[in-house]
Every structure is written in C-alpha cells, then in structure tokens.
Amino acid sequence: MAGVWLLLSLFFFLGSAEAGKLLVIPSDGSHWLGMKHFVEELGRRGNQVVVVVPEASLSMGPSQNTTTLTYPVNYTKAELEASLAGQINTILSIDISTDLAKFQAFIISMDVLQRFIVRSAEGLLFNEDLMKKLQDYSFDAILTDPFEPVGVIVGEYLSIPAIYMQVNLPCGVDTLASKCPNPASYVPQRSTHFTDQMNLWQRCVNLVRTLMQPMACRSMHTYADEIASRVLQRKTSIVEIMSRAALWFMRSDFAFEFPRPLMPNMVMIGGMSTKKPKPLSQVSSHNYMCM
Template identity: 75%
Template sequence: MTIVRLLVSLLLFGSAEAGKLLVIPSDGSHWRGMKPIVEELGRRGNQVVVVIPDASLSMGPSDHTTTLSYPVPYTKAELEGNLAADLNNILSTDVSTDLARFQTFIFTLDFLKTFTVRNAESLLFNKDLMKKLKEYNFDAILTDPFEPVGVIVGEYLSIPAIYMQINHPCGVDTLAGQCPTPASYVPQPFTQFTDHMSFWQRSVNLVYTLLQPMACGSIFTQADEIASRLLQRKSSMVEIMSRAALWFMRFDFALEFPRPVMPNMIMIGATLSHKPNPLPEVSLYN
C-alpha cells in the first residue's frame, strides 16, 4: 500500500499499515491543525519525521515522531515582534470598501512573499540535513503549502506530496489543481462576499478571479527563484503543486460556500477537536 492510500485509510478507515512519512509543517495554527494527525500516524507504527526550524512560535517535539531541527537566522522573540507588527498593520487597515479590501489584499501578498520563505534557504541549502532526508527514503511528504519550503523539498526528493491547508491567500489549490471557480458564486479571498452576490459584487469577484494567477505569481516570486536554484531548472510553485497526490482541505464542507473541488481534494474539518471528557455524575438528592 502506498503512503497516499495509507493516509486516506488512517483518516477514514483506521488502517495501521506502516510507512515512512516526512512532515514539514507551517508555524502557528497551521501546525496545531496538523499535529494531531501527525501524532496519530506515528502512534500507529509509521515512521514519521518532522522537520522544524530551531526558532518558531509553536512548533517543537511531538509524540510518536522523530523531530529534526535546523538553524535559522532569527530568534523566537524577533519572529514574534516582526510578525506582530506586520499583522497589526494588516488588521488595522480599513476594509469598508471594495477598493480598501483590494489594497489590503495587495499588502498581504507583499507581506507573505517574504514571510513564507524566511526558512527556505536555511533548510534547502543545509547540505547535511538534505542528505539525511534523502537517505531516509521516504514514501511521501505531508506539508502545508502556506510555506513553500515543504513543497520544494518534496519535489527535490521526488516523492508524492500531500498538502494540508486551510484557504490559501491566492487560492493556489484551485489554480494548481485546475479546479473550476465560477466567479458568479465562488467568492475569492478578501472580498467578504458570499455565494449570493449582486451584479456589482460578481463583477468585482470576476476581477479577483482573473487576477488570481498574477497574485500567486507575486506571492511565490522568491520561492520560485529558490526552487529553480535548488532544482537547477526553471520551476514555479504552481507547476510543482499541480502534481500533488492529495490535498487535505482543513475545513468542513457544511460550513463552506458551495464550490467545485477536484477528486484529489479531501475535506478534513475539525482536526483541532478533542474527544470530550465525560460529564461528572451529579446526584439530585445531595
């Protein structure tokens, strides 16, 4: 059984056939949503190797896995300070009009262009670590494409890639997967529209849809350059992600606006949910 079928079986049916899985997560809530699945895969006997930077907001050793870390040119305090300042600028921006929301969208893309590749060169050009990863002979990689470093590693190691994400800012999942996104009822990110739009809203949504390839090209500018340098050929994130084996979409279809998805896109909402503890027994006669 391939690791791709293994992951689906573990998530849906509870199969316990072992495999070797490389995990390169993104920080913050992205990792918290992935961590329960990663630990469960390790608990069921799979060899799971998680690669993380030695300074992060929330990542660290996890149960039933092997953790490998690599040095990065910043401290946790510096990361928190820089991120807080940038997020404050984004969250304090006026979004009361379509033009203001579009300006916020452009600013967000510019911020993410640098933020999401802050670890890329530290990992990808760490020759000892990359050699070690190649020697593991992994069956597949599980990564979050929010930070493209895992996408590049999977392509470099020539192993099947499973992407786990919420909604990407530029909608790269639909672009890379060639998934239909009818502008008449599929709202684009940052528009704050619903699936019931007026004629004006549909027109604005159409503009966002047409700009989607340019938005992804902008956000992945540095990542494309780093990937081309490592792989020694002209590469792009959209092209690499188009070869994804699976997309695990971290949302509940019942809470989303209706939209088409491709056959290799699987919705896995509620990954942060925990099994509730039983309620204490209370006597009515005490």
Template identity: 40%
Template sequence: MKILVEELSQRGHEMVVLVPETSVLIGKSGNYTTKSFRVPYTLAELNANLDHIKNNTFENPPKLTDIFGNLGNLMRFTDMQVKACEGLLYDESLMKSLRETGFDVLLTDPFLPCGTIIADSFSLPAVYFLRGIPCRLDEAAAQCPSPPSFVPRLFTGFSDKMTFPQRVRNTLMTVLEKSLCHQLFASFDELASRYLQKDTTYKELLGNCAVWLLRYDFTFEFPKPQMPNMVQIAGINCAKKGPLTKELEEFVNGSGEHGFVVFTLGSMVSQLPEAKAREFFEAFRQIPQRVLWRYTGPVPENAPKNVKLMKWLPQNDLLGHPKVKAFITHGGSHGIYEGICHGVPMVMLPLFGDQGDNVHRLVSRGVAETLSIYDLTSEKLLVALRKVINDKSYKEKMTELSAIHRDRLIEPLDLAVFWTEFVMRHKGAAHLRPAAHELNWIQYHSLDVIGFLILILVTVIFVTVKSCMFCFRKFFKKTQKKKKE
C-alpha cells in the same frame, strides 16, 4: 497537522518532522522524531513581524485598500518563510541524511514552500494538509474550476449568491488575484527554480500533489466544484478530549442557567491595546454570563467578577461543555470548526488573512454576528452578544449545522490517515490526476478552440457575402446590359 502526524506514528509509521529552530507553533513529541534546522532570524524578529500585522489591525480603520496592506503583511511573512526554507534546503548535511532515509510520502501545508520543493527534489509523492493558499493558488494548481459567478473571491466579503455588480467585482478580483499571486509567490518561484535547477513555478510544483486534504467542508464553505484528489477532512481538530480541571468546572458551573462565554483571538493574539480591552471588560460586566478569556494584557482595577482571564484555554473542551452559550472568536478556521462541531453560536472579530471571509460564511448562515475590532465599543459588543445568546434562531441554526457536520461515516482523522497511507501504498494517486495538467491556461479554457471556430465562422461568412455580392454584381451588370440593348 500534529494530530495527523501523531496518529500516523501510532499506527506504526516512522515520522520525521522538520521544525525551524525558531518556531512559534510546533513543539516536540515523544511520538515522532523532530529534526530542527537553522533559520536566519530570531524569535524576537518573527514576533515583531507578527506584531506589526496585529497592531495594524487594531489601530487602522478597515478600508478598500486593505487588500494591499494584507498583501504587504503576507509578503513580509512569506519572505521570512522563504528565508527559513533556504536555511533548510541549503543545510547540506541534514538534506543528505534525509535523502538517504528513503521516505514514502511527504506531508506538508503548502502555504509554505519548503515541503513542496523537497518532495520534487526527492521525487516523493506529496500529501497536502491545508485550509487554502492565498489567491486560490491551490485550486489553480489542482486544475479545479472555480467559476467567479458563484465562488466568491478572497477579501470580497461576498456570499455565493451575488448581484450583477458583485459578480462584476468578483470577476475583477479574479483578474487581480492573478497578478497578486504572481507577486506574492515570486520568491517561492525563484527559490524553487534556483534550488531544483530547472525553470519552474511554485504552482507547477503544487500541481504534482497526490492528494489534497482540505480542512473545510460545506457546512462552512459555500458549495463549489471539487477535483477527484480533494478530500475534505474538516473537523479533524474537533474531539471532546477530556473533562475540565476542577477549577474551571467550578467556574463555568457557577454561572447557573445563564451559562458562560468563551473568548479567544487565536494562538497569535493574547493581548489587546488597553483602551480596546476596556471595552470588552465593560461589556462583560453587563451580561449575566460568566466569561473565560484568553488574555495576558493589563487588567483594569475594577475588572468584573464574572470574567476569568487565562493564559491558555482548553478551547475545545470548553466549547463542548453543555453550559457554553457563545464563542467570541477572531474567525480562524480551527476555532470555527470547534464551534461548529459543538454547535456554539459565535460573535466574530476578524483580524487578518482569510478571517474576514470565514466570518461572512457563518454570518450568511445565521449562526454568527460579526463586529469590526477597529471601532468596537462595549455597546456594540453587548448588542451582538445578547443577540446570539438570547435570539434562539442562532442556537437552532448552529445546532442544525453541527448535526450536518458531524453526520459522517468516517471520522476526518481516519480519512486523512487512509489517504496518506493510500498514497504510500500506490506511490501517489495517478488515477486521480486530471489531464488538465498538460494544458496551459488558454487551452484549459478552450480559448484557442473558440478563436479558431470564430475565425472559421468569420471566414465562411466573409466568403459567402463576397460570393453573393460578386454574383449579384454580375447579374446586375447583365441586366443593365440587356436594358441598354
């Protein structure tokens, strides 16, 4: 979100960014004011929590019950965030000073509950900036229809074209999601109700969102229904910002016609278990490409010469380099869009969260290969890497996808700025708010109407049949009487 915050502040808006004291991601900037708040955990505890998730992924085989493991991880993570949020909401002096500032709009990623609760408390219109919320709580809150017949659910690994058994499983997952959602967001619901002193749910609060800025488009997501206040800003993070350093430029050019491969597993994973890392080194030793790898773990003595390990990679600049041949990634949406933007085929190693689903979207388009990190071997990696590099179809399809993604009238950043400013100018976007917000689930799906119509139909049939039988009997009796006479 930082790119949007900086752009807004450069266009003359006064931005205040609330940052937890203990954060792994956001830093300070000269362009906006940051206000930090205390959280009841240390950075070590936060990292331990994240490490637990990671280690789980590397060491346990993927299985059907992973969804519950994923859920458990997510709940541990969100519980921590709820605590952080409490730290902010109940920091009375900070909240008082914020309330007195008089903001025009609140910008947040609703994956975490704090922004949404503050927007309600301050009666501020909210603009959401997100990839999505688990169990499609975002779509439910926006009243967006999402037919399970062609919109695959989280963790199913289905594409938008499903067989009958897949549709059955997708429908069951839809039902399961409802109860998972309930558990996952119970702490959000409780905090919101307690702090706002009214009986509410997190979903209900989310429904007040003025505009949803969605970090996806249909070069990545499967085409699905949208609501009028959903705006796609996919690719907002993608821009070839600057040239590489001299050292990097020399390294990647040294690969000659073979080009090079970029390898990162995202901002949260820069180490691997030693045995796992060895498989990567062994595979890289056998390819003619050079490899740039964001890796801070132990290095074997005879590490191949074509691999350059770095603590941090200028990922976007590297993917934009003409010599790049492939991108080995965990499949986070950020990296995926940098890959699509620059048209680089991928080898994907999904780790957790939505990454497994992200990967399926690209594999189904023929622009990526996927491997499981759990049972990864150098052979498997080699096969996949050679495939995406040497089989021309991956590059061709990716180039086409990239062209479609970049063929737009307005840059996503400008679109995000426009809609944020629109909400400020008009104090929301009431004209985009569907009346569905005033319906409950039964009403929304017209189940009450269908029930009522069936009841009438059954009554009419019943009365008709009974009347006919009555008439028939009367007629029959008369006939019998006559016969007797």
C-alpha cells in the same frame, strides 16, 4: 469522520500491509497544532514519521512517536514573535470599508505574507547535510502545509508523492495548481465578504478578482519561486510544483463555506482542533436543580 478519512488516505500512500516512512514538514503556529495529533497517531501505529522543523519557532518542537530533525535559522523565537505581531497589526490596520479598499488590502496582505512564509526556507533547502540525510531515508511520501512552501520544494526535490494539508490561502493557490473549476458567478473570492448570491456589481468585482488570481499568486510566491528554481536547478514555480500533488487535505468544511467544485484528489477534512478535547465533566441532577 474526518480523522478516519485522513488516516485511511495516509495509510494508502504509506502501505497498508507494513509500516511506511512519512516525511512531515509543517508550517508554524496553528497550522502545526492542527496537524500534530494526526502525525503522532501515525507514528503510534508503527509508521516511521520524521518531522523537520527550524530551531526557532512559535510552536513547533519534539512530538510523540516521531523523530524530530531541526535546522538552524537566522532569527530567534523572540524576533519571530515580534515580526509576526507587526505583520498582523499591519494587516488589521488596513481599511476595508469599500470594494476598492478591500482590493488594496488584498494586495498589501500578499506582500506581507510573502516576506513571512519564506523566512526559514533557505535554512533547510541549502543545508546540504540535512537534505542528503532526508534523501537517505527513502520516504514513501511527504505531508506538508503549503502555507510555508519549503515543504513543497523539498517534496519535489526528493521526488516523492506530496500530500498537502492546508487552510485556504489568500491567492487561491489550491484552485490554480489543481486546475479546479472556479466559476466567478457564484464562488466568492476570499476576503471579498461576498456571498453566493451577488448582485451585478459584486459579480463584476468577483470576476476581476478571479482573473487576477494568477498574478496574485506570482506576487505572493516571488521569493519562493526563485528559491525553488535555485534548488531544483530549473525554472519553476510553487504553483507548477503543487500541480503534481497526490492528495489535498482541505482544512475546511462545507457547513461553513459556500458550495464550490472540488477535484477528485481533494478531501474536506473539516476544521481540526488544535488539541485533543477533554472529556465532558459529570453533572448530577442535584447540581442541575441547584442551578
């Protein structure tokens, strides 16, 4: 059902009567693996899908029924893997035994993520030939995962409708950018490990975390905001750009989350698998009895 909603929504932007042109700028790792089969299906159905990826990545590369464009970056795949492993170890080694420790872990994780998510931004955004080529395509829309904000900036630069497909980000940028209500009395902040039934102390901690969301997002996107301002030649921020999103595809499911408000252009599409499932093996009644 989630896949049907996703495809219908994308067809709405690409045009239902004729094939459309879709620019795809994914994020690396599981972010791309969860998006890949939808992108390939759109290409199979006759849409012109152009996927832009860095030359060195963990998992991204050519995909079926799409055109892949690459851009150079100043690191190798081995260096990327080593850097990611070090950053993950840093986050996992942080003490979260108390509420104060959890808050300190949150601040440290913002700093770690900031360095990771902008590593390839300049390689694409300041590649004049490739950016000119993307302009010449005259895309109908861009589909991107805002975990790495390069796609957010490209969509604004090209002035095309932006469709964001994301997993929840630590600073709650989806809530801030969309102006979505976020009542701190019953919507627990991410990484607090609270539930929707908090005691008075937990509600106070959750309120403080909620009030600090804008500061956390500014901290997390400091470098990205600077790059966006240089590319667009005006003072701006990632949160401001994302506030103009046409659609949000939220890779989460109410079955696994506490109830919270959503804006009309937000669609829960569930936790998408990273690959197509294989058919179940056939088990005969004889085999079952032998077990």
